[in-house]
Amino acid sequence: MIDRELASFVKNLMPKERRSGNNAKPVSVWMEMDRIRGYPEQTCVAIFRTTGCSWYNFSSCSMCGYFNDISSTVTEENLMKQTDEIIHYLGNTETLKVFTSGSFLDPIEMPVRARDYFYDSISGKIDKLLVESRTEYITPSNLSPIKDRKLKARIAIGVESANDEIIARSINKGSSFNKFVTAARTSKEQGFEVRSYLLLKPPFMSEAEAVDDCMRSIALVAPYSTDISVNPMNIQKNTLVEYLWKRGQYRPPRLWSLARILVWAGRSGFNVVSYPTGGNRERGVHNDLHDDRLLNLIVQSSLSQGFDELDKYIQASDLSRYYNDLEVENLLPEEIDYHKLIHEMSYSRISV
Numbered sequence: 001m002i003d004r005e006l007a008s009f010v011k012n013l014m015p016k017e018r019r020s021g022n023n024a025k026p027v028s029v030w031m032e033m034d035r036i037r038g039y040p041e042q043t044c045v046a047i048f049r050t051t052g053c054s055w056y057n058f059s060s061c062s063m064c065g066y067f068n069d070i071s072s073t074v075t076e077e078n079l080m081k082q083t084d085e086i087i088h089y090l091g092n093t094e095t096l097k098v099f100t101s102g103s104f105l106d107p108i109e110m111p112v113r114a115r116d117y118f119y120d121s122i123s124g125k126i127d128k129l130l131v132e133s134r135t136e137y138i139t140p141s142n143l144s145p146i147k148d149r150k151l152k153a154r155i156a157i158g159v160e161s162a163n164d165e166i167i168a169r170s171i172n173k174g175s176s177f178n179k180f181v182t183a184a185r186t187s188k189e190q191g192f193e194v195r196s197y198l199l200l201k202p203p204f205m206s207e208a209e210a211v212d213d214c215m216r217s218i219a220l221v222a223p224y225s226t227d228i229s230v231n232p233m234n235i236q237k238n239t240l241v242e243y244l245w246k247r248g249q250y251r252p253p254r255l256w257s258l259a260r261i262l263v264w265a266g267r268s269g270f271n272v273v274s275y276p277t278g279g280n281r282e283r284g285v286h287n288d289l290h291d292d293r294l295l296n297l298i299v300q301s302s303l304s305q306g307f308d309e310l311d312k313y314i315q316a317s318d319l320s321r322y323y324n325d326l327e328v329e330n331l332l333p334e335e336i337d338y339h340k341l342i343h344e345m346s347y348s349r350i351s352v
Ligand code: SF4
Pocket: 053, 054, 055, 056, 059, 060, 061, 064, 065, 066, 101, 102, 103, 134, 158, 173
């Protein structure tokens, strides 16, 4: 299901000029903690610079600004050079997560020759690989080169929500829950694990609705997933979400909401992690008051899969204002960041 009007609005927000960058270098490579082998450890993360997601030809997801990092002139040779850079950076790290500005398994974005070069380069060096892809590229033939080399891998899929209305009208993903199920089953049949990404608080819904949708989605994607990564909204440039946020019509979710979801998921026996991008910042998940301890507990409990400390912290805190804000927002006809709006109104009154 596609909302063509929404898709075209999102497309118009994307930069028109051809993008360029240093084609021989990945967008970024760094180390971070994750648990893709089932325990916390340093993991290398690499973002290939590519020509971008196939969905960009038509539109983009409402929160996705990865098109800001693409280059329209990247070649197979460039991608192989980028692989060399990544291998150089790896050192003794045995786990590697690979992102592109789209889908690693898309043969146009990551041509077969460049992909094979990458698999051959990491063989014997890496014990566990994670690659991201849109559902349409998760096919037996696209997965077989990984299988043939006996590489252990987790396939990451951005399902975002288990609700097709939200996938179409809030996220503009050009996908569906059924497509996710088919892709996840294919991955498992080919012997791979699945990480499912859920988006916490897409636009056009209140935070209370977003929490409900996220919990419901966790329960529905869990049977098809090795683990589930809850990604709270992070406002990226030139996106629909940024457009709404700048007009006071969107507020990123609160850390309390994310913490509640994780504690609930842990208690319910779901394998859920969250490593928020932009946490405690204006464009990322944040409470009205800055809370480093809460953010740290969210990350540490995700890594350890022990949620007791996080639960205790919630129990010992006063969440009355948080619940009150959620209740008020839920009554409004459209989502409004009213603290931001009130701030701007007061500011404009002073400056008049
Ligand atoms: S599928 Fe992924 S890369 Fe493509 S537009 Fe959506 S979020 Fe961005």
